[in-house]
Amino acid sequence: MTKKQPSHRAERYYELQVRRKLKRNFAAHLAHGLLGQTGFRLLTAPTFLPAYILLLANGSTVAVGIALAMQSLGMAITPLLGANLIEHRTRVLPMGFLIGGGMRAMVLCIALAGLVLSPSSALLAIYFFLALLGLFQGMQGVIFNVLMSKVIPVNQRGRLTGLRYFLAGITASGVAYIGGHYLIGDNPQAFGYSMTFLLAFALTSIGLAMLLFVHEPEPPTVAANVSLKERLSQIPSLLRNDPAFSHYFLARSLATMGRMAMPFYILYAGQTLGLTGTVLGTLTVAFTLSGTLSNLVWGFIADHRGFRLAFLTSIALWIASTLLLLLSQGLLLHVFVFMGIGAATQGFQSTAINLTLEFGHRDDVPLRIAIANSSSEVAGTLGPLLGGVLAAWLGYEAVFICSMAFLILGGTMVNAYVPEPRWAVTK
DSSP states (O other): OOOOOOOHHHHHHHHHHHHHTHHHHHHHHHHHHHHHHHHHHHHHSTTHHHHHHHHHTTSOHHHHHHHHHHHHHHHHHSHHHHHHHHTTOSOOHHHHHHHHHHHHHHHHHHHHHHHHSOHHHHHHHHHHHHHHHHHHHHHHHHHHHHHHHHHSOHHHHHHHHHHHHHHHHHHHHHHHHHIIIIIITTSOOHHHHHHHHHHHHHHHHHHHHGGGGOOOOOOSOOOOOOOHHHHHHTHHHHHHHOHHHHHHHHHHHHHHGGGGGHHHHHHHHHHHHOOOHHHHHHHHHHHHHHHHHHHHHHHHHHHHHOHHHHHHHHHHHHHHHHHHHHHOOSHHHHHHHHHHHHHHHHHHHHHHHHHHTTSSOGGGHHHHHHHHHHHHHHHHHHHHHHHHHHHHHTOHHHHHHHHHHHHHHHHHHHHHHOOOHHHHOOO
16 A cells, blocks of 8 residues: 655654654653553562462462463454554544553452452452453553654664663562562462552552653654554555564564463462462562663663564573573572563563564554554463463473473574564665
């Protein structure tokens, strides 16, 4: 499909607006990421929620897999809807507030479920709210990344991402320590987990308010306002015309299957260490703090060598950390394992998102994000379910071996078939 070309004057004015408001927008995105990521890491870290589900489900690993799959299922369904909602709009921030508010409402509901419902009812309610959270996250993943692509130049996104996750990791580590040691304690109960998630809700809500300070310029061109059905029909031609992106999103989906192991790292460690609040808090701090420090490295690599190299490095670290887990004994070695996993998964997440933004034409950014996110979350849905079944039948070691196999496949495909888009494509 032929793109409407903006006049040079309109394009220059748009770029001038981006440069003029860069400091303000950089600071607003940084504050939003700091508070939002701090809150959501309490919910998404591979420690608190898996342990909570295991508590509610009386030790069922399949139940843990189902919980994570429900969230990923929601995230797989709605990215294309999110793209269709905003790709024709000159301003996407109002829709971002609506969808972001829905995400935070689900976090609140998850927290309240443990306070007012019986364990079995709370488990079912949390499944439902995780699915709804995933639906909102699927749209949010498109909307907020489109917003960032509009207001932050490509050569500064690595710096923003690294600094944002760095600061969020520091605060999340402190909050995780408080949650583990004081709210959950050495005798974990539903009340302690619920209070931890209420704290997450408060922090993420304040973070969303920081986007009130964003100045969003209107681009000289946007995609045509077409129906979702018509937009879906354009996907095959987009993929044919951009084989590098096609290879990338398939490879990213394969590597995302490696997430099947995420909820089971803490359960495997808990077999020898126990799942007390102290252990959960300590390993969550290790996980988040390592992600914090590593983000400065990922951002530096991305800005100077491209997101592709950072993506491949994060996969290699993830595999190495999983191998170390299989050999670990005692709390200290497990701390190093969770440090490695935290750094690797943080790098994978941030580089996968940013790498998606660098392919093709600007008007197709929402659709490319939606395609990549949907395919990844389909894998994210199947992965935990497969992991839960493998853990129940063959043990945790089988989960980790299968996870590493998918990571190797995805990394190999990117290395062989996906060139660095920043140098291969003239924007």
